[in-house]
Amino acid sequence: MKVAYWPGCVSRGFTSELHGSMAAVAPMLNIELVELDRANCCGAGVIAEHSQELADTLNARTFALAQQEITQGADLMMNICSTCQGAQSECQQRLDASADYRAQVNETLSDEGLEYQDGIINKNFLWVLVEDIGLDKLKTLVRNPLTDLRVGPFYGCYIVRPTDRLDINRDQPRDEYLGQVIEALGGTVIDYAGSHKCCGFPIITMNKAASLEQAGRHLGDAVDADADCLVTPCPLCHLNLDLQQPMAAKQVGRELNMPVLHLPQLVGLALGISPDDLGLQHHIVKPTSVIDWSQAVVGGVGGW
Amino acid sequence: MAEFKLKIRRYDPQSGAAPYWDEHTVELEPHRSVLEGILQARNEKDGSIGVRCSCRAAICGSCGVRVNGKPGLACHTHLDDALASAGEDGVIEVEPMGNMPIIKDLIVDMDAVHWKKIQRVTPWLIGKEPVPEREYIVSRESMIDVTQSMACIQCGACVSDCLSMEVDPLFIGPAALAKTYRFVGDPRDAAHEQRLKDLGEDKHGIYDCTHCFKCIEACPKGVAPMNQIMRLRRIAGNDFHIKDRNNGERHEMAFVKNIEKNGILHEADLLPDSYGGKFHPRAVPELISSLPIVMTALLRRKMTPAKALLHPHRAPDGVKKIYEIVEGRDERNEFNLYISGTDADNEPNPEVAAAAEVAEPAAVAPDGSEGSSA
Numbered sequence A: 001m002k003v004a005y006w007p008g009c010v011s012r013g014f015t016s017e018l019h020g021s022m023a024a025v026a027p028m029l030n031i032e033l034v035e036l037d038r039a040n041c042c043g044a045g046v047i048a049e050h051s052q053e054l055a056d057t058l059n060a061r062t063f064a065l066a067q068q069e070i071t072q073g074a075d076l077m078m079n080i081c082s083t084c085q086g087a088q089s090e091c092q093q094r095l096d097a098s099a100d101y102r103a104q105v106n107e108t109l110s111d112e113g114l115e116y117q118d119g120i121i122n123k124n125f126l127w128v129l130v131e132d133i134g135l136d137k138l139k140t141l142v143r144n145p146l147t148d149l150r151v152g153p154f155y156g157c158y159i160v161r162p163t164d165r166l167d168i169n170r171d172q173p174r175d176e177y178l179g180q181v182i183e184a185l186g187g188t189v190i191d192y193a194g195s196h197k198c199c200g201f202p203i204i205t206m207n208k209a210a211s212l213e214q215a216g217r218h219l220g221d222a223v224d225a226d227a228d229c230l231v232t233p234c235p236l237c238h239l240n241l242d243l244q245q246p247m248a249a250k251q252v253g254r255e256l257n258m259p260v261l262h263l264p265q266l267v268g269l270a271l272g273i274s275p276d277d278l279g280l281q282h283h284i285v286k287p288t289s290v291i292d293w294s295q296a297v298v299g300g301v302g303g304w
Numbered sequence B: 001m002a003e004f005k006l007k008i009r010r011y012d013p014q015s016g017a018a019p020y021w022d023e024h025t026v027e028l029e030p031h032r033s034v035l036e037g038i039l040q041a042r043n044e045k046d047g048s049i050g051v052r053c054s055c056r057a058a059i060c061g062s063c064g065v066r067v068n069g070k071p072g073l074a075c076h077t078h079l080d081d082a083l084a085s086a087g088e089d090g091v092i093e094v095e096p097m098g099n100m101p102i103i104k105d106l107i108v109d110m111d112a113v114h115w116k117k118i119q120r121v122t123p124w125l126i127g128k129e130p131v132p133e134r135e136y137i138v139s140r141e142s143m144i145d146v147t148q149s150m151a152c153i154q155c156g157a158c159v160s161d162c163l164s165m166e167v168d169p170l171f172i173g174p175a176a177l178a179k180t181y182r183f184v185g186d187p188r189d190a191a192h193e194q195r196l197k198d199l200g201e202d203k204h205g206i207y208d209c210t211h212c213f214k215c216i217e218a219c220p221k222g223v224a225p226m227n228q229i230m231r232l233r234r235i236a237g238n239d240f241h242i243k244d245r246n247n248g249e250r251h252e253m254a255f256v257k258n259i260e261k262n263g264i265l266h267e268a269d270l271l272p273d274s275y276g277g278k279f280h281p282r283a284v285p286e287l288i289s290s291l292p293i294v295m296t297a298l299l300r301r302k303m304t305p306a307k308a309l310l311h312p313h314r315a316p317d318g319v320k321k322i323y324e325i326v327e328g329r330d331e332r333n334e335f336n337l338y339i340s341g342t343d344a345d346n347e348p349n350p351e352v353a354a355a356a357e358v359a360e361p362a363a364v365a366p367d368g369s370e371g372s373s374a
C-alpha cells in the first residue's frame, strides 16, 4: 500500500530513531511512504489552546497536501505519533462538521492553492498495522518471534480518548491494538496500571514534579509487573518516559531502568532488523533486556 | 430475567480490616441498572453493603461508582452493557470512585475533595453593578455555551479519574474548573478577570491539567470539563494576558511562535522559550537542571549539537500566511461544535420537512406571494 506519510516533528528532532525505524520497517511491510515534507506541525493541542482556528487551519493545510497525494494513488494519510493522531482528529472533527466553517478555513488556504475536502482518512501506524495490513499477514512476516519478551503497552492519551471521536468501539477496539500487535509478534503482553494513562508530558514545563511523578509511577508499575520493556506509538510519551526517565526515577525515589521502544522498533525486531539499524542505541535508557533477548535469539546481532 | 454476577469491593476503614471483594448473583432484566443489582444484593443477601443513591434516574449525582474500572452512574449503567464490558469471567466489577477517600464500600467522601474544590472557585454569579432594571439579555450562543457546564450533576465521576489529581491532590480538578467556566462564559458575570487571575496564580489551577481527556470520557452528562479548561486558558491568555505561575501562557506562546518560525516544532528552543528565552532568569535553573539529560542525549547522538543550536527548518510561506490571516483577526473565530452541531445534525428531518410542506400552502396567499398583504 501507499500512504501520504506525516512523520511529525519530534520524530525528526529528539526521537529521530523513530523516523528511521519507520523507514526501515515500511518496505518489509510493503508500505510505500510518500513523505509530506511541506506539511506543518499539528500543534499538539497547544496551538488549539491558543487559537482553535489557527490549529484547524494548519491541519487543514496538512490534510490538503495529503489529499493531493491521495488523488495520485496514496490509500490514506498515515502518522506515527499518538499526539498527531489526536490533535489532527480533533481539528478534523470540526472541519468535517460544517461546510461553512470549512469554507472559511479554505479561504485562508486559497493563497497557496490548497483546499481541504471533508472526510480524509488519517491513521496512526498502529491502526494501519491492524486494520490495513492485518494481524494474520503480520504474523507471516515475523522472522524473530518475540518469544519470552515481556512487553508493556503504553498508548498515550491522544490515541485512546475520547473514544467517540477516535471511533473506538467494540467492533473496532483500537484501545487494545497494541496488545494484539505484541501478541502477533510473538511477545507476551504485560498488564499494568499505567498502560492507558498519561505520561505527564503536557505539563512538564508547568508542573514538573507532577509530570515526572506520572511518568515515574507508570514506569514503576511496569517494573513491578516484570516487564522487559514498554512500547509506545507516541514520541512525546517517549520523551517523558525515556529521555526524562532519570529525572522521573529521582522524583519517585526508585530505580527504574525500563527501556521504552517506539512501535516500529518493536515491529522491526520481530521482522529481523538488527537493534542498531533500528536506532536502539540512541535511547537514554539502554534497552539491555531487549538486546539480550535479541542476542539470545539471533546469536549476537549488532555487536554491542 | 437473567442472572448477573456482581463483584463488589468492600472496605470499612473504621474496622481496620483490609479491603476485599464480595461476589453476589442477582436476578434482573438485562435493561435494569447496576444500581438495582447492588440494591438487590443488599436487600436480599447482605444488608451491610454501603452504597449511596437517591433519584435512580441520573439526576441527583449521588451514585457515582466505577463499573469494570470505568467511572459513571450506577443507576445509568445497564446490566447488559456492564456485562459486555466485563472481563472474560463475565463478572461485573463494582468499585468506589477514585481520588477520594472511602467512607464505606462504594461510598466516597465527596465533601473532603469534590465539594471543597467546588467551593474554592466561587461557584455563584457575581452580578454587574449597577443592577439592570429589567432582564439581562444574553445571546443565544453564550446561553447554549454555558448550558454545557450547567449540565453538571456533581457526581464526581470526572474527579474520580482525573490523572493530574492522581499525582497532585491539590489540583482544582475538572468539575470545579468546568464550574468556573460556567461563570467565565456567562456575560452577566462581572468577575471574569479576577476568577482567571486567581486560577492562574494558583499553581494547581488551570495550567495543572495534563490534557488527558479522562474527564471528557468519564462524564455521564457531556460536560467535557477539559474543553472548558482549554476555553479558560484561551480567555486568560488571549483576552486578559494573565501571566500564570506555571508558565503555562508563556509555554503556549513559545510553542505557537516556534511553529510560526519553523513550520515544524524545534524542540531545542521550546524549553528555554517556555521559561522566557535562553537568558531569562527563570530559564537558567531549568536549563541547568536539564543539563545532565541533554548531555546524555548528546552522547547517545539523540541530539546533535547542530540540531540543538541551528534551525534546520524554515516555515513554508503558506504557514506564515495562515498565521498572518488568523492571528490578524479582530475577533476570535471559534467554531464550537456544542453550540453549532454538525451539518448532519442540522439537516431538516425529512419527516418534519414533509409535514411542514403539507401545512405550507395555507400560509401562502393565492397569488403565490408569501403571507397576505390584505
Ligand code: SF4
Pocket (backbone or CB within 6 Å): A007, A008, A009, A010, A011, A040, A041, A042, A043, A044, A081, A083, A084, A087, A235, A236, B265
Ligand atoms: S504532535 Fe508532536 S510530532 Fe506530532 S506534529 Fe505535533 S509537535 Fe509534531
Ligand code: SF4
Pocket (backbone or CB within 6 Å): A082, A083, A155, A156, A157, A158, A159, A197, A198, A199, A200, A201, A202, A234, A236, A237, B210, B211, B212
Ligand atoms: S501520554 Fe502524554 S504525551 Fe503521550 S499522548 Fe498523552 S498527553 Fe500526550
Ligand code: SF4
Pocket (backbone or CB within 6 Å): B158, B161, B162, B163, B164, B165, B173, B174, B208, B209, B210, B211, B212, B213, B214, B215, B216, B225, B226, B229
Ligand atoms: S483532562 Fe485535565 S482535568 Fe480532565 S481528567 Fe485529565 S488532567 Fe484532569
Ligand code: SF4
Pocket (backbone or CB within 6 Å): B151, B152, B153, B154, B155, B156, B157, B158, B159, B174, B175, B178, B218, B219, B220, B221, B222, B223, B224, B225
Ligand atoms: S462534570 Fe460530569 S462527571 Fe464531573 S461531576 Fe459534573 S456531571 Fe459528574
Ligand code: FES
Pocket (backbone or CB within 6 Å): B052, B053, B054, B055, B056, B057, B058, B059, B060, B061, B062, B063, B064, B073, B074, B075, B076
Ligand atoms: S441515583 Fe441519582 S444519579 Fe444515580
